[in-house]
Amino acid sequence: MKDNFSRTVAYYPGCSVEGTAKEFDESTREIFRVLNVALREIPDWNCCGSTPSHIYDPLLSAAISGRNLAIAERMGFYEVMTPCPGCLKALKGSIEVFNNPLKRKDLLNILDMPFYGRIKAVSVVQFLVEDVGIEEIERCVLFPLEGITIVPYYGCLLTRPPKSAQFDDPEQPTSLDRILEAIGATVPHFPFKTECCGATYGVVRKDIVGRLTGRILEMALDLGADAIAVACPLCQQNLDLRQEQIERYRGRSFKISVPYITQLIGLSFGIDPKKLGWHRLAADPQKLLTRFDKLSKKRPTEPPTIR
Amino acid sequence: MRIGVFVCQCGTNIASTVDTERVAQEVKKLPDVVYTTTYMYTCSEPGQQEIQRAIEEHNLQGVVVAACSPRMHEPTFRRAVEKAGLNRYMFEMANIREHVSWVSNDREANTKKAIELVRMAVAKLRFNQPLFPSRVAINKRVMVIGGGVAGIQAALDCADAGLDVVLVERRTSIGGKMAQLDKTFPTIDCSSCILGPKMVDVAQKENITLHAYSEIESVSGYVGNFAVRVRKKATYVDWKACTGCGVCMEKCPSRKVPDEFNEGLSFTRAINIPFPQAIPKKATINRSYCIYFTKGKCGICAKVCPAKAIRYDMTDEVVTEEVGAIIVATGYDLFDPSAYGEYGAGQYRDVITGIQYERILSASGPFGGHIKRPSDGREPKDVVFIACVGSRDASVGRPYCSGVCCMYIAKQAILTKDHIPNSRSYVFYMDIRSPAKNYDEFVRRAQEEYGVQYIRGRVGKIYPRGDRLVVQGMDTLLGIQVEVEADLVVLATGIEASRGARELAEKLHISYDQYGFFMENHPKLRPVETNTAGIYLAGVCQGPKDIPASVAQGSAAAAKVLALFARDTIETSPQVASVTERACIACGKCIEVCPYGAIRWKELKGGVRKAEVITTVCQGCGLCNATCPPKAIQLQHATDNQILAEIEELCA
Numbered sequence: 001m002k003d004n005f006s007r008t009v010a011y012y013p014g015c016s017v018e019g020t021a022k023e024f025d026e027s028t029r030e031i032f033r034v035l036n037v038a039l040r041e042i043p044d045w046n047c048c049g050s051t052p053s054h055i056y057d058p059l060l061s062a063a064i065s066g067r068n069l070a071i072a073e074r075m076g077f078y079e080v081m082t083p084c085p086g087c088l089k090a091l092k093g094s095i096e097v098f099n100n101p102l103k104r105k106d107l108l109n110i111l112d113m114p115f116y117g118r119i120k121a122v123s124v125v126q127f128l129v130e131d132v133g134i135e136e137i138e139r140c141v142l143f144p145l146e147g148i149t150i151v152p153y154y155g156c157l158l159t160r161p162p163k164s165a166q167f168d169d170p171e172q173p174t175s176l177d178r179i180l181e182a183i184g185a186t187v188p189h190f191p192f193k194t195e196c197c198g199a200t201y202g203v204v205r206k207d208i209v210g211r212l213t214g215r216i217l218e219m220a221l222d223l224g225a226d227a228i229a230v231a232c233p234l235c236q237q238n239l240d241l242r243q244e245q246i247e248r249y250r251g252r253s254f255k256i257s258v259p260y261i262t263q264l265i266g267l268s269f270g271i272d273p274k275k276l277g278w279h280r281l282a283a284d285p286q287k288l289l290t291r292f293d294k295l296s297k298k299r300p301t302e303p304p305t306i307r
Numbered sequence: 308m309r310i311g312v313f314v315c316q317c318g319t320n321i322a323s324t325v326d327t328e329r330v331a332q333e334v335k336k337l338p339d340v341v342y343t344t345t346y347m348y349t350c351s352e353p354g355q356q357e358i359q360r361a362i363e364e365h366n367l368q369g370v371v372v373a374a375c376s377p378r379m380h381e382p383t384f385r386r387a388v389e390k391a392g393l394n395r396y397m398f399e400m401a402n403i404r405e406h407v408s409w410v411s412n413d414r415e416a417n418t419k420k421a422i423e424l425v426r427m428a429v430a431k432l433r434f435n436q437p438l439f440p441s442r443v444a445i446n447k448r449v450m451v452i453g454g455g456v457a458g459i460q461a462a463l464d465c466a467d468a469g470l471d472v473v474l475v476e477r478r479t480s481i482g483g484k485m486a487q488l489d490k491t492f493p494t495i496d497c498s499s500c501i502l503g504p505k506m507v508d509v510a511q512k513e514n515i516t517l518h519a520y521s522e523i524e525s526v527s528g529y530v531g532n533f534a535v536r537v538r539k540k541a542t543y544v545d546w547k548a549c550t551g552c553g554v555c556m557e558k559c560p561s562r563k564v565p566d567e568f569n570e571g572l573s574f575t576r577a578i579n580i581p582f583p584q585a586i587p588k589k590a591t592i593n594r595s596y597c598i599y600f601t602k603g604k605c606g607i608c609a610k611v612c613p614a615k616a617i618r619y620d621m622t623d624e625v626v627t628e629e630v631g632a633i634i635v636a637t638g639y640d641l642f643d644p645s646a647y648g649e650y651g652a653g654q655y656r657d658v659i660t661g662i663q664y665e666r667i668l669s670a671s672g673p674f675g676g677h678i679k680r681p682s683d684g685r686e687p688k689d690v691v692f693i694a695c696v697g698s699r700d701a702s703v704g705r706p707y708c709s710g711v712c713c714m715y716i717a718k719q720a721i722l723t724k725d726h727i728p729n730s731r732s733y734v735f736y737m738d739i740r741s742p743a744k745n746y747d748e749f750v751r752r753a754q755e756e757y758g759v760q761y762i763r764g765r766v767g768k769i770y771p772r773g774d775r776l777v778v779q780g781m782d783t784l785l786g787i788q789v790e791v792e793a794d795l796v797v798l799a800t801g802i803e804a805s806r807g808a809r810e811l812a813e814k815l816h817i818s819y820d821q822y823g824f825f826m827e828n829h830p831k832l833r834p835v836e837t838n839t840a841g842i843y844l845a846g847v848c849q850g851p852k853d854i855p856a857s858v859a860q861g862s863a864a865a866a867k868v869l870a871l872f873a874r875d876t877i878e879t880s881p882q883v884a885s886v887t888e889r890a891c892i893a894c895g896k897c898i899e900v901c902p903y904g905a906i907r908w909k910e911l912k913g914g915v916r917k918a919e920v921i922t923t924v925c926q927g928c929g930l931c932n933a934t935c936p937p938k939a940i941q942l943q944h945a946t947d948n949q950i951l952a953e954i955e956e957l958c959a
Contacts, residue, residue: 172654191770192768
């Protein structure tokens with residue numbers, strides 16, 4: 001396929017970005033257009049199997065994700081990028097199973113299609129930092145987020161477990177910090193950047209998520225943050241969608257915006273907030289956007305408004 | 308030749324996966340083999356007597372023992388055949404334990420391989436020649452590398468016995484890590500009060516030569532006759548003239564030099580004496596901070612020095628010390644806790660290491676012995692200790708136990724209570740390891756008399772709350788998460804191999820393990836000997852241990868040196884290269900490849916040159932043998948004929 005992009009990468013969106021995390025997908029596609037990287041969505045991709053499949057049988061999970069990888073390989077890709085850390089772990093798990101000589105045969109039998117295990121799975125954040133580069137992001141910034149304080153929240157999976165993640169420092173990662181600094185934001189040291197948000201316990205044990213997500217939100221507020229930058233649909237859901245629930249649980253008002261890192265990058269690139277899906281966030285980001293608008297000396301043609 | 312073969316069962320070690328009877332029967336069929344048998348434990352006294360009896364009864368001229376590795380019992384069996392009147396080199400060993408029975412459970416394949424190995428040994432033995440060792444004089448001087456407590460003990464014991472001792476220390480003063488400690492467990496002795504007199508002894512003994520601020524450049528020679536090149540690094544102060552008055556240090560204008568002795572908690576000067584009890588008590592200029600060296604002008608120390616000892620033009624000097632034995636006591640370094648991002652060491656100023664706390668506790672430390680937080684100088688009320696930071700954790704490449712942290716935490720918690728009676732101490736630990744005399748009682752005292760809170764579990768996170776730190780961890784006994792607010796967090800950083808240990812090991816030709824600790828010859832029975840004759844180990848360079856064990860090893864290594872020096876000469880192995888002069892074409896290739904410089908030219912009548920082996924220097928590596936085009940140079944006991952015979956037998 002001929003196009004004008006400087007490079008092309010296979011893109012595995014995953015199920016959450018078709019649902020609750022639509023804005024992660026939208027903003028990812030938008031910023032990569034500016035960064036001159038073509039995203040080639042894997043045709044006929046299927047669900048990664050998520051937690052249920054790998055808890056039931058790691059081989060099942062490997063096969064489910066292996067199909068997506070095999071298709072990407074057939075398209076000639078050596079790298080597949082996904083926004084969701086959960087999908088990423090499943091994709092990497094599949095490659096790990098492939099690399100295990102005792103299990104490879106079983107995996108290939110189930111897959112019943114050619115798979116050579118040459119492909120590498122990366123998160124959007126890892127691709128931004130390692131393939132695109134911080135300097136390149138910085139170069140594309142038209143409206144630096146100056147004067148806006150943002151804390152980066154990595155969650156559990158983006159850099160862990162270190163053996164499979166192979167990215168950044170597992171306990172004190174800096175990749176999101178560096179991206180946020182590159183787009184001009186003020187980034188305080190956030191001690192809870194890798195603390196667990198409670199993940200899927202939001203469904204069955206609200207008290208756990210209330211406590212875990214609550215303390216993350218509180219720490220962010222105490223540090224004077226205007227927003228918490230995230231890179232995981234599940235973390236975002238707990239911090240954003242459940243924020244009101246947690247406010248009731250903790251007896252404290254947060255009202256803090258929880259955008260995806262890609263949405264913030266897009267803002268700094270001068271992309272229309274609506275195209276970046278800012279209107280989809282649960283905790284109203286209007287305050288943040290107005291502040292951004294006021295603080296930006298050179299404003300984009302259209303002032304960023306939503307809703 | 309009349310050959311006897313003894314197949315050892317090694318209890319069940321060999322017999323369980325090798326049919327030893329069949330091995331014995333099969334090799335009986337070989338030409339020259341006149342006697343074969345199996346034995347339960349051939350290395351035992353009756354086993355050896357069995358060999359000796361067979362030699363007499365069957366007039367054996369050569370013996371093969373198929374048993375364990377020759378590293379284990381070759382010397383044993385060589386002595387046994389010698390007692391029965393054979394030359395000790397008319398003996399061969401086939402390793403059917405480490406190389407066969409311990410490797411596989413396949414009895415049939417094992418038995419076949421064992422038979423092949425014995426056939427090879429027999430084939431080689433047919434070409435064996437009686438060899439005779441020569442004797443060389445022992446140079447009865449000993450070098451001790453490393454001036455920590457283990458090295459000091461070894462040096463003093465050797466010196467007390469009348470030996471000339473050369474003590475080499477990398478830093479500007481001896482004393483090692485022990486000199487940095489405040490008190491020692493479990494007696495709460497003042498560390499520098501018990502070490503100080505020993506350090507002074509080193510300085511005062513006339514038969515100890517101390518090279519401080521020196522490193523080992525290279526080592527050559529062999530047991531009894533080593534030549535060690537020592538690099539004496541430039542101190543820019545003439546130590547013969549320096550009186551240690553300290554005026555230079557007082558007047559030096561470069562005042563922002565991180566104090567290494569205080570673990571970076573305070574500043575010292577560019578010219579400094581590391582600590583008041585330093586031995587030698589001499590000043591050294593730190594070039595990278597000295598204004599004279601960095602900016603080209605200053606020279607204040609030279610002006611104020613009453614002894615006129617400053618020498619800006621000093622250069623490193625290399626001296627060669629000839630010694631008969633070397634004791635390596637190079638100690639250790641401490642684990643860098645920044646590997647644990649969750650603890651925030653380096654990020655939060657009040658998260659410090661155990662050795663830093665040791666300096667804080669010390670009266671000669673950065674705060675004069677008052678416990679203060681590095682960040683704001685406030686006296687802490689709640690102190691949290693975290694055990695196993697860089698110990699027993701494979702994820703940071705340190706699966707071993709450092710062995711001292713449990714004890715030093717208990718000591719530091721007790722001392723904290725002594726200094727600040729209304730303070731509270733908490734210890735997060737995995738297990739308490741206190742297996743030595745009065746150790747467990749000491750930990751119990753910390754818990755029961757001093758009220759130190761021991762929480763069994765790991766810490767997952769440390770984060771700031773106001774000007775304090777929250778330590779978030781697990782109490783695995785209660786099965787709950789706990790949070791402790793602390794003013795100061797002490798990480799019990801573990802022991803790791805000294806930096807440069809691997810490089811030194813390579814210079815000394817001694818082995819080291821995967822973590823950089825030097826390997827002892829046998830973990831139980833030869834703990835202070837290395838695999839290289841004449842080189843001994845003491846202290847933590849061999850593996851983590853505390854002060855009593857290090858001191859004991861220092862004395863043990865000294866005893867080994869004294870045993871070696873009790874004789875005037877030493878036997879050298881005849882397993883060295885030798886030149887057949889008729890065949891030598893004087894190409895000189897052997898001289899080029901010899902790593903030990905053991906081959907030289909020899910002038911025959913009429914100016915003909917031939918290679919000649921200096922047998923006392925040759926280590927028997929065989930490089931020359933492999934290189935020599937006409938095969939004129941042969942390694943005794945591993946000649947081409949012997950090796951070809953083995954290969955031919957294997958391929959037959």
